[in-house]
Amino acid sequence: MNRVVIAVLSFLFLAVANHASAQTDALASWNEGAAKTAITEFVSRTTQEGGADYVIPAERIAVFDNDGTLWSEQPIYFQLAFALDRVKAMAPQHPEWEDTEPFKSLLAGDVKGVLASGEKGLGEILAVTHTGMTTDEFADTVREWTATARHPKFNRPYNELIYQPMVELLDYLRANGFKTFIVSGGGVEFMRPWVEQAYGIPPEQVVGSSGVVTYELGTDDKPALKKEAKVEFVDDGPGKPVGINRFIGRRPFFAAGNSDGDLQMLQWTTLNDGPRFALIVHHTDAEREFAYDRQSHVGTLDKALDEAPRRGWLLVDMKTDWKVIYPAAKQ
Incomplete structure (x- = not known):
């Protein structure tokens, strides 16, 4: 076999090998x-059976924050964007809102006026848009x-x-026997309708903030669960553990977050015996997404940013560690 043939065959072999490697790279969007x-x-x-750090499949629990960790959260939390849009859609049935704050400012596009209403005003917006209806x-x-x-x-649907x-x-962890959960400060009823299609996480593996829900049997003899205007559980900060x-019911071996609201979850996961892993998504890409941390009004990353090096938590730099941010736009 002459040298030319050998060179050609070697080139083809390497090309096939590189193609196969790319096809089998479970984390292809990571640099x-x-x-x-x-x-x-x-x-x-x-996952190496017999190894010193082996974790049996039943205990391979991985938990992920949602806002800012699995999807974007700027310029406002997407659930709040949903609530604001709902007020506008419901306004024709509520003419009294034209003279009632914070609805008057919201409908006029006066963001400062809405913010001036404080937690009380935000609570009223959430109450009218999230309660008084069945869970279905x-x-x-x-x-x-x-x-x-x-x-x-981005002019794209929020769930894209x-x-x-x-x-x-998430797919890589599941392929290696981990069970993945969402543990988010967002509303559990807001996340469950769409997260399975987006992330492959079923609704029963979503932990979030929740309001009181009551059971009732309707006049049509069909049971329903009704959402009430009362907070039941806030799944944020120390509420996450x-x-x-x-x-x-099991302490995770893997946790991912992006803000100080995830600090206690990362501590709960890693400050324990055995192999533990914590990951923080650091928003550093103003061009492809957003850049923010300590001073942000949404997703503030301050205390956890300082604690990460001391704890050995992985700080993922969005700009340098990710080849792409979002999936390709659907046609």
């Missing part, structure tokens, strides 16, 4: 580097909104603004 390596090495160590009716409203509403910066690298990470204990 090669320390972040990707840290993830794959942790998964390898914890609310789920239908959320599905309609995610199908029609568009983000002001999910992070492709994180979707791959409480929610994990209440609804999951």
Whole structure:
């Protein structure tokens, strides 16, 4: 066999090998580097049977914040954007809102006026848009909104603004025997209608803030659950470990967040015996998404940013560690 033939065959072999490698890269949207390596090495160590850090499948629990960790959260939390849109849609049935704050300012496009109403005003907006209906009716409203509403910066449906690298990470963990959960400060009833299609996480594996829900039997002899205007559980900050204990029942081995609202969840996961992993999504990409941390009015990352190096938590730099931010736009 002459040298030319050998060179051609070698080239073809390498091309096929590189193509196969690309096809089998479970984290294809992650750039090669320390972040990707840290993830794959942790998964390898914890799933290698007989190894010192082996974790049995039943205990392979991974928890993920949602806002700012699995999808975007700027310029306002998407659930708040949903509530504001709902007020506008409901306004024709409520003429009294034209003279009542915070609805008057909201309908006039006066953001400062809405913010001036404080927590009381925000609570009133959430009450009229999230309660007084059955859970099924609310789920239908959320599905309609995610199908029609568009983000002001990207002009894409909100449920398409999910992070492709994180979707791959969820798939990668599940392929290696981990059970993935969402543990978010967002409303559990707001997330459950769409997260399974977006992330592959079923509704029973979603932990979130919740309001009081009551059972009633209708005049048509059909049972329903009705959403009441009363807070039951806030799944944020120190509430996250409480929610994990209440609804999951196992301490996670893997946790991912992006803000100080996730600090206690990361502590609860990692400050324990055995192999533990914590990941923080650091928003550093103003061009492809947003850049913010300590001073942000949404998703503030301050205390957790300082604590990450001391705890050995992985700080994922969105600008340098991710090849892409969002999945390709649907045609």
